[in-house]
Amino acid sequence: MQLTIEKIDSMLLDIPTIRPHKLSMATMACQTLLLVKMSCSQGIVGWGEATTIGGLGYGPESPESIKSAIDTYLAPRLVGHEFSGVETLHQCMDQYVKGNSFAKSALETAFLDAVGKKLGLPISALLGGAQTNALPVLWTLASGDTKQDIAEGRKLLAQGRHNTFKLKIGAKPLIEDLRHTLAIRQALGDSVSLRVDVNQAWDTATAIKGIAALQDIGIDLVEQPIALWNKTALVELSQRFTLPILADEAVSTLYDGYALAAAGFTGAYALKIAKAGGPAQALKLAHVANAAGIGLYGGTMLEGSIGTIAALHAWSTQTLYWGSEMFGPLLLKDDVITTPLVFEQGRVSLPNSPGLGVSIDEDKVSFYQRPASGHRIQ
Numbered sequence: 001m002q003l004t005i006e007k008i009d010s011m012l013l014d015i016p017t018i019r020p021h022k023l024s025m026a027t028m029a030c031q032t033l034l035l036v037k038m039s040c041s042q043g044i045v046g047w048g049e050a051t052t053i054g055g056l057g058y059g060p061e062s063p064e065s066i067k068s069a070i071d072t073y074l075a076p077r078l079v080g081h082e083f084s085g086v087e088t089l090h091q092c093m094d095q096y097v098k099g100n101s102f103a104k105s106a107l108e109t110a111f112l113d114a115v116g117k118k119l120g121l122p123i124s125a126l127l128g129g130a131q132t133n134a135l136p137v138l139w140t141l142a143s144g145d146t147k148q149d150i151a152e153g154r155k156l157l158a159q160g161r162h163n164t165f166k167l168k169i170g171a172k173p174l175i176e177d178l179r180h181t182l183a184i185r186q187a188l189g190d191s192v193s194l195r196v197d198v199n200q201a202w203d204t205a206t207a208i209k210g211i212a213a214l215q216d217i218g219i220d221l222v223e224q225p226i227a228l229w230n231k232t233a234l235v236e237l238s239q240r241f242t243l244p245i246l247a248d249e250a251v252s253t254l255y256d257g258y259a260l261a262a263a264g265f266t267g268a269y270a271l272k273i274a275k276a277g278g279p280a281q282a283l284k285l286a287h288v289a290n291a292a293g294i295g296l297y298g299g300t301m302l303e304g305s306i307g308t309i310a311a312l313h314a315w316s317t318q319t320l321y322w323g324s325e326m327f328g329p330l331l332l333k334d335d336v337i338t339t340p341l342v343f344e345q346g347r348v349s350l351p352n353s354p355g356l357g358v359s360i361d362e363d364k365v366s367f368y369q370r371p372a373s374g375h376r377i378q
């Protein structure tokens with residue numbers, strides 16, 4: 001297999017969210033999708049996507065910096081070159097550009113889409129083969145209001161769309177977050193799995209107090225309670241409590257995963273294609289986790305359909321002990337693929353036609369595309 005990349009176009013799309021989505025570091029009224037359109041030999045076109053949360057609130061790459069890294073530094077190194085697969089593509093990207101895993105993820109996704117279309121195989125087949133075509137998916141209750149979250153959770157349970165929920169806490173004092181969590185726990189009932197994501201907001205002392213209380217409330221998983229750099233305390237917290245800790249911001253690549261496991265971390269890892277540099281790179285972290293006996297969770301950067309489906313192809317090759325949160329497209333008011341993903345009975349189904357397995361509505365892409373001179377503060 002050889003594929004020559006002939007042209008790379010990147011664009012920013014701003015799509016409103018269905019309601020404000022409140023995290024400890026940002027409130028999202030809109031999500032910005034960075035889309036990549038990769039034109040290759042034989043008229044094959046691949047699509048990729050990268051998103052982040054809250055501009056520069058989540059990590060070191062913003063939508064605008066992802067676009068600039070692609071346009072100025074990555075695309076010129078790739079265009080006109082022939083690649084035999086994602087590994088040679090990555091060697092080239094890593095040689096000229098350090099870091100910038102979100103930008104690389106969009107390009108790796110577009111390349112995988114193109115390779116799949118050339119070979120007539122879904123991306124999952126390129127990555128090892130799907131174990132399932134319906135993946136577990138939770139929903140995040142993050143309106144910022146306890147009553148509204150309860151109403152939203154009840155409605156989704158009644159519809160049968162989700163049976164597992166994640167709450168975003170950490171922006172408010174601990175006592176308020178605990179009251180909020182307990183109220184939702186009581187309202188939604190014991191058969192529902194409830195998790196919380198603190199997005200690094202606590203110091204270690206608050207985490208010890210908070211996790212002990214969350215354990216009593218019956219929470220199943222506590223995601224990234226403390227700062228991403230504090231690996232020592234994260235390991236200690238994982239060993240101190242029976243309530244498992246999910247490492248998110250603290251674990252991006254296989255190297256992070258190895259270091260945390262070697263230090264004695266006993267929790268689980270949130271895989272994200274953006275953190276690792278693409279679907280194939282994220283699976284390297286999954287393999288390290290498998291070797292260390294660490295459970296996996298399919299994580300999202302609240303991608304639209306293209307990024308979500310790219311991740312689903314990768315996650316489908318794994319056993320996700322903690323399920324996934326690939327609900328990003330449901331949080332957006334509109335979509336750029338012609339046939340939306342189907343979410344029902346706590347699962348999302350994986351397309352199985354070649355590449356990503358989707359058709360892009362290019363009129364929608366143009367409609368939501370940010371003008372070249374425009375800017376948006378999330």
Ligand code: MUC
Nearest residue numbers: 140197199248300302325
């Ligand atoms: C995160 O930190 O996990 C995932 C789901 C959600 O609502 O926010 C994200 C980001």
Ligand code: MG
Nearest residue numbers: 197223224248
């Ligand atoms: Mg998280």
